[in-house]
Amino acid sequence: MNGAESLIRTLLANDIDVCFANPGTSEMHLVAALDRISAMRPILCLFEGVVTGAADGYARMARKPACTLLHLGPGLGNGIANLHNAKKAHSPVVNIVGDHATYHLKLDAPLASDIALLASHVSGFVRTASAQTLSVDAADTIAASLSSAGQVATLIVPANVAWGDGPDPASRVTPPPRPTVISSAVARCTEALRSGKPAALLMSGEALTDEGLEIAGRIAAKTGCRLICDTFNSRISRGGGRVKVERLPYFAEQAIDTLTGLATLITVGTKSPVAFFAYPDKPSSLLPEGTIHLSLSAPHEDTLGALATLSDELCANVPLPADLVTRHQLPSGRLDAMSVGQALAALMPEDAIISDEGGTLGGPSWGLTANSPAHDWLFLTGGSIGQGLPVATGAAIACPDRKVICIHGDGGAMYTLQALWTQSRERLDVVTIVLSNRKYAVLQVEFSRVGAGKPGPRALDMLSLSNPELNWVDLARGMGVEASRAQTADEFVDQLRSAIAGRGPRLIEAIIV
């Protein structure tokens, strides 16, 4: 058994059986091993940002890692942005990067570079495999990906380690359990919630699972505290009568307004909130003056355990009635962010997965679907646009029986549009809604917010995508995805209904200008 086979068998022993890949010459022995080992499912992507974003989306929905297969430093470079998003999502990713044969590296061939340095930018763990220890190196990488709330763990595999004799595959690794929250932290939160003063739980991570929301809902029912989630979360279970949470607004002043008046903000699976960007003369911390911050659990700690203990302490263990599921009325007339949201809230099927990179136009879709049938909502976690299409792709691989709906701004979608090809190739059941306003709309807003005044013609031109207009129907068809364009709410409703009724990838370009 060569190293490539030893590596793949170690991955399979750890239930990692999906590999998002864009390989090159130095990874050919790993590709060859796929001929012999059919249990590993390779998913070819035509750009590495699709590889890494898909691995992120897969991990969010499968709640286990996929592996990647990337070609040398530049291939990893192309994957960095969505690994950044995966890191901020705490997604476990086993990030496999091929390298030159060890003896070849010192010659400084054209593709040589310091891969370990590059990987360290986004990885909680980096290891270069050696021939003797490859399977142990792989097992350590897998364990690391599952540690610390989930992280990107990079294994660099030199070509001669892949083609040389491999060690026996490693067996299943057991990642360390999440650290239990110390009782004094729970006690402080209990006291604050019992005080009768205004309090809120600011939640992310495990707190936004079915189980976490259920416990948080009971705590809120018992104590009157508010439930708020971070602005951008890896995944939130939602709809179908589940406990509802407010979402912290994106803009700093609105976020501070939302929190103002709270005596205590208790963070659960997250940290004290900070502004996405700094603005001149505005605070970067979102904690209002006079509000005390208490941490129930950090992202890497046992949030579900901490919530359960808190609930016990508060005697909050009373079942909650499920909330109602309602359907929004179908919109008509003008097509805008609101009517897109209304159509989605009217038509979203049971168990949908939403990959949301809607940017400035995504808000109503989130807001109007709170009472929709059960669904999961995946956000842009690290702020690096171009995540939505790849995450939708990975989520569809993880959950082939669920409809995935990707809501995407047109500017962001251009970074990783190659994901559509993989959706077509794998016949994934993804409906992509491109919200086409033909500008970097958020930047037109941010321009004045950072104190740069009103953009003049040259600056405005730099924030505009209208010269030339992108045609998303052509772009999608160019990659084998059926597509249509909607210019009214009625057209959008018809196209969305048809896309949801069908199977396989579809793209709807919603013209919102």
Next chain:
Amino acid sequence: MNGAESLIRTLLANDIDVCFANPGTSEMHLVAALDRISAMRPILCLFEGVVTGAADGYARMARKPACTLLHLGPGLGNGIANLHNAKKAHSPVVNIVGDHATYHLKLDAPLASDIALLASHVSGFVRTASAQTLSVDAADTIAASLSSAGQVATLIVPANVAWGDGPDPASRVTPPPRPTVISSAVARCTEALRSGKPAALLMSGEALTDEGLEIAGRIAAKTGCRLICDTFNSRISRGGGRVKVERLPYFAEQAIDTLTGLATLITVGTKSPVAFFAYPDKPSSLLPEGTIHLSLSAPHEDTLGALATLSDELCANVPLPADLVTRHQLPSGRLDAMSVGQALAALMPEDAIISDEGGTLGGPSWGLTANSPAHDWLFLTGGSIGQGLPVATGAAIACPDRKVICIHGDGGAMYTLQALWTQSRERLDVVTIVLSNRKYAVLQVEFSRVGAGKPGPRALDMLSLSNPELNWVDLARGMGVEASRAQTADEFVDQLRSAIAGRGPRLIEAIIV
């Protein structure tokens, strides 16, 4: 004057007046400064790999740097692959990356990351600007970009440094001159060339300019030595009767065959040749056994000066007759790599610039155009595919009066296809020829060469782009570029003739299956 303006005025004082940009919120003050300073030309790109590749192409043709404008760590991440290619091309690039305000960084906002670490992967120089020293920081960055034969120099600009008060702009910097080659190196080369034993100059960098080729041609005429260029060069001046050079083949065994029999290989502006990849049981050095390697000049040294001295020593200063310019006959019938090359050799206009990422199908285009009218040929220097379209874009900005022809494999073109939008927006005179064989053809070749045997159906599927077929006509039109498809040599000739006769971006999808 704020920092943003101070920075831009320092760039302009150094004759850097083109900025390839994909900015975000943290760079809005730099965008705002463009309203006030019209001498800086901003070129919007919809993906950072286009930004950095275009800066590379611009530098190769303008022989001076452009600057980039990238958004935080992930924006730089997306630009890494083509910065890697720029680094290997020794292209001067002033790589400007925005960062969070300095006081905001410690809060670990979603987009925060260690930009300096990431930049160090591809940069010969990295500096984080401070408010007091911004213009000096910028001047140092510019000087660094022009040092060491040209390199990527990164300036990180925190948002508050851009929006705060800026220092006076710096004036023009003088980069250090290239080190002169020591006379003993010239003497050793002189002796070897005088010996009468078989010798060759292996050339790259400045040796492949008009002036370098002219001197090398005289040396060859005098001594009988062969003239060979590296496989992948930043730029080679060619055609129009210029001195011809052989090109070192890509595959190691063919390269060694090419060099076998030489007593001496003299490297000029490059280093001893190494294989692109390692292969089991094959040498990584391409220097044949028994061939002695002498270095006339390293890439960072004064190659033109060394060549002139060598020529003087050899008394080779005799003018050369110019070679003939000939036109190939137009091809007909089957469309393949050969007929594409024949059509190009028949129709290539005077002063064309070729951006070549033709991969396995590009060879004949290179080979058949040696006697064409004068042109410059730009290669994929660092092996990271997805360079060709951006480099063509930057070259067209640098040389608006010259026709740019980009020859691109379909697999590689998918990495940075967003370049087509910028070509349309800027009405660039670029003809893109996508060689569409619907596979990663080089990997199908490399598979067996690395000893992985014959690819089985699963491995072959991973190297195939036929499911679904990409439609480059749709993709181009989706970004506002006029496009057509050729399936025969006759169709290709008609389309290429029309594209060359016209102005503005055009794409021809050459179906070669």
